[in-house]
Amino acid sequence: MNLLPTEEQQQIVDMVRGFLAASAPLERLRPDKFGQIGNPDAALWPKMAELGILGLGVPEEGGGLGLSAVEEALTYIEFGRALVSVGVLGATLGAHLAARTMPDIAAAIMAGTSAVGLATPRGTVAGDDGIFSGEFHLIEANEADFIVLLTSDAIALFRRDEFMGQSERLSMDSHMRLMRAALESGKPLSWSSVKDGIDHARANLLIAAYATGVAEAALAGAVDYAKVREQFGKPIGSFQAIKHKCADMAIAAEVASCQVSFASVILSKNSDESRFHALASRIVAVDAALKNGATGIQVHGAIGFTAEVEAHLFVKRAHLIDFIGGDQRVQKGQFIGADAVI
């Protein structure tokens, strides 16, 4: 039993963190690029493909690196810290869904030559047995060939052209592209239900890991600022009002990080408990991202609600991921209905 990364796992974390520090520093989202600029990270995909990041958890026989959900989760914490476009979720999940039966598509996704967008329900999703109808949001889908749809009880890979009436919308999170679209008895290339394997749990786990990264980055930004910003002749971090806010952020991030690690090990063993632990990790981690995002702004004071520091980006991204595949309310409804795992 060990919930700390192994040396090999730490090397992967360091590699991804180093790559993102060089290629995707948070400054890329600063005001000079402010506005509806779409996916700022599309150029990263081929480089990430080269490093094997897009197929990290796909089995070797499926063309991936053959690592586990543990390494995937660790990587997604880094994606969250750097606010990498959530389009990356499309690639990872799409590669998994394609790998078993459509090796060519999986290969194209993992190579970064086929982009994969995300779809999330705007309301009720109708249909069963792998036929889907309803209204959806498409995220980072404008240049995508494929779409991964996540609902509260299924995950499915579509060709983008299955989605009808695609029309662009502005988004609260200005560093991404958003569309509305619909499925009418849409037939996926591949899909699985929440009861059927761990694809769906993996989606929740990776969202949780990403959210954990957001919570950690919001914390780091707040702490750094509290150490240097002075008021009344001393650093604001010396005042309990600020110090205790930072402590609460640290607690939230630690709670999220521990449960994400725990759930990732459970998933890596293909355990029956995967759904339970993935949902638990999603609930605490999205909560941490939302809370830390909001608290980070307050710790920064007035500069916090400007576009001149990153503080506001975390809370916006936290809201975005909250809604992918169903918000906290939906997830908690699912979770309270799940069987106990003790």
Next chain:
Amino acid sequence: MNLLPTEEQQQIVDMVRGFLAASAPLERLRPDKFGQIGNPDAALWPKMAELGILGLGVPEEGGGLGLSAVEEALTYIEFGRALVSVGVLGATLGAHLAARTMPDIAAAIMAGTSAVGLATPRGTVAGDDGIFSGEFHLIEANEADFIVLLTSDAIALFRRDEFMGQSERLSMDSHMRLMRAALESGKPLSWSSVKDGIDHARANLLIAAYATGVAEAALAGAVDYAKVREQFGKPIGSFQAIKHKCADMAIAAEVASCQVSFASVILSKNSDESRFHALASRIVAVDAALKNGATGIQVHGAIGFTAEVEAHLFVKRAHLIDFIGGDQRVQKGQFIGADAVI
């Protein structure tokens, strides 16, 4: 428009406060009297009757002082501050219910010669048109002749012997007496529904006023302690962690007090808005009592969860009044269903 007490109203407040300071200081609830001691205030009723307090808001033609819900609410804030036995609610509400049609009973209640207990549902209440069936708790009913039943949609005055199978229970709030009992098609002496007059709204208002007093007293106790208790060489109230907790308690008490005053004026005019404003006052005031009760213990530190200071009494009393006639969950359900009043 004036939401401050008039000079006459302030005189009543001062009179009641002075009476309670002399006859019912908080110290009467100290550890030497700790335990299931029942109603510590039964001896107060005759004296309060003498001062006219029990019939304060009953019309003069009904034998009362003919004052309004405003004066009643101000008085109940004082009752809450002194943690007067909640049996007093039975007397006030019982006198109102009896005054219109049963002057002898009303007179006996207001004179303090007939005690009135409270009944509150333990589960669903069946029946309509003034016939009540169900399981109830009886509060301060052991020596009572009458019982006032408060449900979420009705208020009714019974003879105590309508309640069957009365059996004593220990209570979380050790300074009162509790029984279980049942009604099977019980017929009240007098009753009214939530739609019918302001009796029901008055019950919620007086509970809110009492809760406001609890919140204020918990605040006062915490502030007094924070000024004198020293740690690390200075009063704990100088640390933001404690100072801001006290500030939050002050805010909660002020919110409750303002809305109680507002609602009391609305009731005094017999307005259609009475139910809305009484519910609003109950929700914010019980919330303040619960929060301030809990925070007061934390501000006191270790001494706070002993029986050597009063801190714990406030949160216990807050829980008790929360459940009378339906807890916050029930009240909020009622309130969100109510029509808007703007």
Next chain:
Amino acid sequence: MNLDYTAEDEIFRAEAREWLDANIPREVRPPDGPGMREFDLGWQRKQFEGGWAGVSWPVEYGGRGLSLTHQLIWYEEYAKAGGPNAELLFVGCNHAAPTIMARGTDEQKSYHLPKILSGEVAWCQGFSEPNNGSDLGGLKCRAEIVGDELVVNGSKIWTSSAHLADWQELLVRTDPAAPKHKGISWVICDMQTPGIELRPILIMTAPGHHHFNQVFYTDVRIPLSNVVGEVNDGWNVAMSTLGFERGTAGMLENIRYGAVVERLVDMARQRLGASALENDDIGQRLAQLRAEVTAVRAMTYRIASRAAIAPPGSEVSLARAFFSQLQQRIRRIALDIIGPDSIELPEDDPWIRPYLRTYSNTIAAGTSEIQRNIIGERVLGLPR
């Protein structure tokens, strides 16, 4: 206690309602830029001409000289009628004018007050500096007295609409040697004076929206006659203004939020069904918010009742601290009610930008932390 209005009050209310019905702008208020300036000033002019611009202003300055109760009635009717949130006027009407009334010279009063009231000019505020947000007393923007002029050098920040304003209420340090609260002066600054430069600060609510500015002063010359109150007494002058902001100036906003909650209740009933709402977590939270916003109205009335006796003191921080956090909770629940479409940001979006904007509520004009210090120390008497 009473909520009664005199017959005269009721007539006033009826007149207000009638005038608002007939005159309230039907066009959408531009969110920014010269169009917004034109809209806000035009609307102020219209209110002035109708006799509604300065209900509680003294008659000698062009107002009606009526009580705070009348002002409250006006705000209530204004909120009910859906009157626009003409923010550009806020500093002039609610900060600068009350300060000039209280401490200004006759020349200052007669020159500025009519212009403010009639919608001829817009004002902005120059209090905060990059290195003093919560610690207003630590401000450094320097003004040397040279002859009969102040020569200002330094910088101010968070100046709303500096690029659209004619005048600025400016706090400068005139005596760097004095204790920090004793060397400050309150000055009227003409925004057209040479040496003033602006840098827009983009905020989180709206890509491209220009609202805040940093203002740089390089040898900006201001006549000494523009000092309000005594030189070096600016801290006391400013405090009276802040008390006003924390007291009655927020009344309109307080009242307006009742309607916001009712819109949310309607939306929730539509989306979830009225009967399902009772024990639903959204229903329960909304009930709490509805009760709290109702209480805010009661708090506003109590503040007005107190203000009829004495000027607002520190106790108004209770309402302000509560309301600023309540606004955040109210705006936050909108996302839960709207659901997935919350990630959109339509041009005419009524919920998401206001939600994001509430992040500034617990920061601007005294952070929640500073408000709690004030409550702890000045209201409850806890030691510093």
Next chain:
Amino acid sequence: MNLDYTAEDEIFRAEAREWLDANIPREVRPPDGPGMREFDLGWQRKQFEGGWAGVSWPVEYGGRGLSLTHQLIWYEEYAKAGGPNAELLFVGCNHAAPTIMARGTDEQKSYHLPKILSGEVAWCQGFSEPNNGSDLGGLKCRAEIVGDELVVNGSKIWTSSAHLADWQELLVRTDPAAPKHKGISWVICDMQTPGIELRPILIMTAPGHHHFNQVFYTDVRIPLSNVVGEVNDGWNVAMSTLGFERGTAGMLENIRYGAVVERLVDMARQRLGASALENDDIGQRLAQLRAEVTAVRAMTYRIASRAAIAPPGSEVSLARAFFSQLQQRIRRIALDIIGPDSIELPEDDPWIRPYLRTYSNTIAAGTSEIQRNIIGERVLGLPR
């Protein structure tokens, strides 16, 4: 990362389960008094005889010398089997013994450790004083060195079960002239020594329940050989014990709380119906608590993983601060689920007293405020 157990671990787990099944006390634990003492010591003796009392204690002190993972497995099985909360043993096993192991003399070790492990004696703690709760370093209880004895005068407070304990771990000031953390000694005190008097302190959870005491020392003579570590080095000695309490000693309690939440979920399903729970406010809050308590188990595993490399440091305050408030939220929701019968307090009440008791969770062994200072300063590196 892994949650794998070796074949040897699994054998250990099976043995633990089997032994617990056969030996766990079936009687109800008396809540107080000599009966409780007898119960707790008897149960400790039984565990000792079965070889389960000191799973991770070194073999030389009578333990099994196994890893923290084994200890965790034992706790998990203990919690699953519904093992009693034998609190009287806590100070001896989790405070005094680890301290004596780390800093005691050979004589102290060989005399005390076997007695503690085998359930022969009960210990209590004498750290807090009436005038120092959060500020432990400010303690004043005085011990003068007279010959080869300490002569103690002063008072301690919040001493759980002092009236049932044989020994006390006592912090005294041996050098009043030294800086406040440098004149303290950690002493083993025999509770039968003349000059010790007790005053029971009644607590809010249970009328008549005697749990806490104030302890008065009048010329209490303790052999100098009872000092653990060096004279005047007691602060450092005590800190190692506190680290232990904040680290692994709470594991059993953490694990136990998962089962508490599941009992609440079952109660809520029964009362409200499983399908109605989904969007219900109680269902939503319970889902949150269920996720959080699941995460606490993960935090416990991470602490154990770290402890396998190095002794627990300040970072364990993260889990402790979180868990103490989580317990309050968990116990609080019980009242909402139970509904009106919450105002009762049956003799065998499983919910209300535990709820009231959680008020001490955020105070005892470091208030939430102190925990947050530690996190801010020692984990995050914020300035004092």
